[in-house]
Amino acid sequence: MKHQQNLEKALTGRNIRDLLTRVIVYLGGGFVLIVLALMFVYLGYEVYPLFTSASSESVSQAELPHDKSAIVHMQLEEQNQITTLISKYGDMFFFSNDDGKVVRSESPAEKYKVSAIARTTGDSPIYAMGLESGSFILVKPVFSTKYIDADTKEVIPAIEYPLGADPRTVKPAPLSVADGVEGDAVIEIDRRVKKIAVNRTEEKITVISHIGNEIVISRLEREEGFLDDSTEWSGSDVTLSLEAKPDYIIVDQQQLNLILIEKSGLFFRYNIGTDVPHEVERGSLLGEGGAQEKITAAVMLAGSNSIVVGTDKGSISQWFLTRKSTNANPNLTKTREFGAINSGVAAIFPENSRRGMAVVANNGKVSFIYATSNRVVLQKNYFTKGADGILAISPRVNAITTLENGKISFYHIDNEHPEISYSALWQKVWYEGYDAPEYIWQSSSASNDFEAKFSFAPLVFGTIKAAFYAMLFAVPIAVLAGAYTAYFMTPGLRKVVKPTVEIMAALPTVILGFLAGLLLAPFIENNLLGIFLLPLMMILFTVLVSLWKIVPNNKLNIIPEGAEIVILIPILMVTIALTFYLSHHLDVWLFEGPLRNLFISNAGLEHETLTGEMLNIHSMRDWVSHAYGLNIDFNMRNSIIIGIAMGIAVIPNIFSITEDAIFSVPKSLTSGSLALGATPWQTMVKVVILTASPGIFSAIMIGLGRAIGETMIVLMAAGNTPIMDFNIFEGMRTLAANIAVEMPEAERGSTHFRLLFLSGFTLFILTFIFNTLSEVISHRLRKKYSSM
Known part of the structure; x- marks a missing residue:
C-alpha cells in the first residue's frame, strides 16, 4: 500500500514537471513567434510611408490688395511664413501667410521700366530684371529669423543686390541715323531686353539677355578683396547673332550651355564656356508630328541639368545631355516621358532642391510629378483656369502658395517620399549625367540639389x-x-x-x-595564379592518394581504419605549400619568361613596338x-x-x-x-x-x-x-x-x-x-x- 502511494506521488510529480515543461516550451515558442510578428509589423510600419501618395490641406486664403494681374513670380521661404510676390513692373511684396497682410514692399527697379524677369533655380534664388534701357538688375530676397520667445519666431524679409543697386548695361547706347527723308526723322534701334535668363554658382553668374536680334551673354566672376573680406563681381559681355526667335531661354548651372527654344519645338544649343560662344547642336524637342503641337512650358529642374518641356496637347518630357559613345560629343536627349495629362500644359513650377515639379494644366488641375521615379504623387484642382494661376513651392516641399485672380491660398503639403516607385527601386533608371539607364545606389552627396539614386537591385x-x-x-x-x-x-x-x-x-x-x-x-592578389592552381593540385593529390591501395595489407594495419586523415593532413599541407611555391615560378615563366617571348614572336611583334x-x-x-x-x-x-x-x-x-x-x-x-x-x-x-x-x-x-x-x-x-x-x-x-x-x-x-x-x-x-x-x-x- 505504501509502495502504491509512493508510486502515485512520483507519477503526480512527474506529471506536474511534464506539464510545467510543456507550458514553458509553448510559452517560449509563442513568445518567439510574437517577437517575429512584432518585428515584421515594426518594419512594415517604417516602410509603409514610402508607398503612400502625397496629400494637401488648405490653411489660409486672402485677397491681394494690389494689382491682381501684375504678379508674375512667387517664392516661399523656408519657414513658410512669408510669400514673396514679384510683379511684372519689378515690385516685390512680402506677404504674410499667417495674417494675409503685406509686411514689406520693395521696388528695386522703381526708376526704370522692367521688360523681362527670370530667376535661378535652387533654395535661394536670384531674380534678374531686364530693363527697357538694355540693362539688368540682380535682386535676391533674403530672410532672417528673429526669436521673440522660445515658441515664437518672426521671419524678417529684405533684399540684396549681388551686383549693386544700379543697373548693369549690356548694350551700347542706341544709334541714330537720318533716313534721308525730308525732315529730321530718326530711326532708333530697339535695345529693350525682351527675354532674360540667369544662373549662378558661388563663384560665377551668367546672365543671358535677348536684345533685338542678338543674345548678349554677361559672364561675371567673383573677386575677393586682397586686404579685407569684400567681394566684387567683374566680367565681360559677348554677343551672339540669332537665327532663332526664342520663346524660352535656358542656361545650365555650370554655365557652359545656352539653350534657345521656340514654341514650335526647335531648339539651338550653344557652347558658352569658351571665349567665343558657338552653336553646337540644333534639333526639335517634339520629334515627328511636332507640327501638331506647340511647347507651352520649358523649365530647368533643380540642379539645372535637366529641361522639362510641356505642350498644348498635354505631353511632358525630360531632356538632358548624353553621349552615344565615350568619345562622342554630348547631345540633348529625351530621357523620360511622363505621359499626357487631360489638358494642355499651362505652366511648370520646379521644386527647389529635388527633381520634382508641379505641372499646371489648362483646366486648373495641378499634377505633382517626381522626375527620377516617374511618379505622379498628387493631382488636385488648385485653380479654376490654369493659364491664370501661379504657384510657389516651399524649399522643404511641405507647403505651396497659389495665386489666381487676386486670391492667394496657402496649403500644407505632405510629400515626403516622391523618389520611390517600383521602377526606381527595381528597374534601370536614366539619371542625369549618365549616357544610358543604369542600376545605381548613391544615397547622399555634398550637394543640396543632388539627384538621389535609390536602386535596390x-x-x-x-x-x-x-x-x-x-x-x-x-x-x-x-x-x-x-x-x-x-x-x-x-x-x-x-x-x-x-x-x-x-x-x-x-x-x-x-x-x-x-x-x-x-x-x-x-x-x-600576390598569389592569384596559386589560388587557381590549387584545385588542380588537389585533384592531382587525390589521384596520388589512390596509390594507397597498392600498399600491402600488413602495412595498412599500422594505421587504424578511419584514422587515415592523420596521415593525409600533412600531405595536404605540403601540397598547398608546394602549390604557392610553384605559382611564383609559373608567374615568371608565363608572363616574363619563355612563354611570353614565344607569344610575342608568334604575333610578329618587336619589343620596340610593344605597348605600355x-x-x-x-x-x-x-x-x-x-x-x-x-x-x-x-x-x-x-x-x-x-x-x-x-x-x-x-x-x-x-x-x-x-x-x-x-x-x-x-x-x-x-x-x-x-x-x-x-x-x-x-x-x-x-x-x-x-x-x-x-x-x-x-x-x-x-x-x-x-x-x-x-x-x-x-x-x-x-x-x-x-x-x-x-x-x-x-x-x-x-x-x-x-x-x-x-x-x-x-x-x-x-x-x-x-x-x-x-x-x-x-x-x-x-x-x-x-x-x-x-x-x-x-x-x-x-x-x-x-x-x-
Whole structure:
C-alpha cells in the first residue's frame, strides 16, 4: 500500500514537471513567434510611408490688395511664413501667410521700366530684371529669423543686390541715323531686353539677355578683396547673332550651355564656356508630328541639368545631355516621358532642391510629378483656369502658395517620399549625367540639389552574389567533411574533430572580416595564379592518394581504419605549400619568361613596338585586368575573399548539422547494405546520404540564411561598392552591409532612413522564404526516404 502511494506521488510529480515543461516550451515558442510578428509589423510600419501618395490641406486664403494681374513670380521661404510676390513692373511684396497682410514692399527697379524677369533655380534664388534701357538688375530676397520667445519666431524679409543697386548695361547706347527723308526723322534701334535668363554658382553668374536680334551673354566672376573680406563681381559681355526667335531661354548651372527654344519645338544649343560662344547642336524637342503641337512650358529642374518641356496637347518630357559613345560629343536627349495629362500644359513650377515639379494644366488641375521615379504623387484642382494661376513651392516641399485672380491660398503639403516607385527601386533608371539607364545606389552627396539614386537591385544582387560564392566554397567542404566525420572517422578522433569545428562558429565575424581584408586580400592578389592552381593540385593529390591501395595489407594495419586523415593532413599541407611555391615560378615563366617571348614572336611583334600595357604584364594579376589579357576589372577586395571568409564562418553550422544527420542514420540500414555486398562508399552514397538528405538540405539552407544576413565580413572585406557585376574579381555591397554603413548618417524619417528599413524588411523576407523552402523540401525528403 505504501509502495502504491509512493508510486502515485512520483507519477503526480512527474506529471506536474511534464506539464510545467510543456507550458514553458509553448510559452517560449509563442513568445518567439510574437517577437517575429512584432518585428515584421515594426518594419512594415517604417516602410509603409514610402508607398503612400502625397496629400494637401488648405490653411489660409486672402485677397491681394494690389494689382491682381501684375504678379508674375512667387517664392516661399523656408519657414513658410512669408510669400514673396514679384510683379511684372519689378515690385516685390512680402506677404504674410499667417495674417494675409503685406509686411514689406520693395521696388528695386522703381526708376526704370522692367521688360523681362527670370530667376535661378535652387533654395535661394536670384531674380534678374531686364530693363527697357538694355540693362539688368540682380535682386535676391533674403530672410532672417528673429526669436521673440522660445515658441515664437518672426521671419524678417529684405533684399540684396549681388551686383549693386544700379543697373548693369549690356548694350551700347542706341544709334541714330537720318533716313534721308525730308525732315529730321530718326530711326532708333530697339535695345529693350525682351527675354532674360540667369544662373549662378558661388563663384560665377551668367546672365543671358535677348536684345533685338542678338543674345548678349554677361559672364561675371567673383573677386575677393586682397586686404579685407569684400567681394566684387567683374566680367565681360559677348554677343551672339540669332537665327532663332526664342520663346524660352535656358542656361545650365555650370554655365557652359545656352539653350534657345521656340514654341514650335526647335531648339539651338550653344557652347558658352569658351571665349567665343558657338552653336553646337540644333534639333526639335517634339520629334515627328511636332507640327501638331506647340511647347507651352520649358523649365530647368533643380540642379539645372535637366529641361522639362510641356505642350498644348498635354505631353511632358525630360531632356538632358548624353553621349552615344565615350568619345562622342554630348547631345540633348529625351530621357523620360511622363505621359499626357487631360489638358494642355499651362505652366511648370520646379521644386527647389529635388527633381520634382508641379505641372499646371489648362483646366486648373495641378499634377505633382517626381522626375527620377516617374511618379505622379498628387493631382488636385488648385485653380479654376490654369493659364491664370501661379504657384510657389516651399524649399522643404511641405507647403505651396497659389495665386489666381487676386486670391492667394496657402496649403500644407505632405510629400515626403516622391523618389520611390517600383521602377526606381527595381528597374534601370536614366539619371542625369549618365549616357544610358543604369542600376545605381548613391544615397547622399555634398550637394543640396543632388539627384538621389535609390536602386535596390545592386544591393539585392550583391547579397545574392556574396551568398553564392560563400556557399560555393563552404558547401562541398562542410558536407563532405561532415559525411567523412560521421561515417568513416574513428569514434575517438570524431570526439576531437567535431567539437573543434563547432568552436569555430564562435569566432567573431568581425575578426574574420578584419583578417580577410588585411591579410587574405593582399595575399591572394600576390598569389592569384596559386589560388587557381590549387584545385588542380588537389585533384592531382587525390589521384596520388589512390596509390594507397597498392600498399600491402600488413602495412595498412599500422594505421587504424578511419584514422587515415592523420596521415593525409600533412600531405595536404605540403601540397598547398608546394602549390604557392610553384605559382611564383609559373608567374615568371608565363608572363616574363619563355612563354611570353614565344607569344610575342608568334604575333610578329618587336619589343620596340610593344605597348605600355603589354610591357606592364608581369603576373596573372596584371594579365587579368589588362587589355592584352582577360581585360576585366580586378579589385583586391573581391568575391574570392568573401567566398573564403564567409565560407569559414558558415562551414561550422553546415558541418555540425550534416554530421548529426548522417550519424543519426540507423545502423541497421548501413549494416544491411554492407551485408548485401555494397562497399562502404556505395553504402554512403546510395543509402546514408539519401536517408540523411532532409537534414543535409536543412543544414545548407541554414548556412545560406547565415550567409545572406552576414554583415561584418562583407563590410570589411568586400570593397562595399554597389555594382551589378558577377565578376569574381569584383566586390559587392549587400543589404546588411548597407544598413551598417549608412544607418548612422540617415536622418530619421527621411526617404533614406526608411529605405534602410526596407533593406531589413527585404532581408527578413528573403530569410523567411529560404527557411520556409527548406522546411517544405526537407519534409518531402523526410517523407520520401522515411520508409528506408
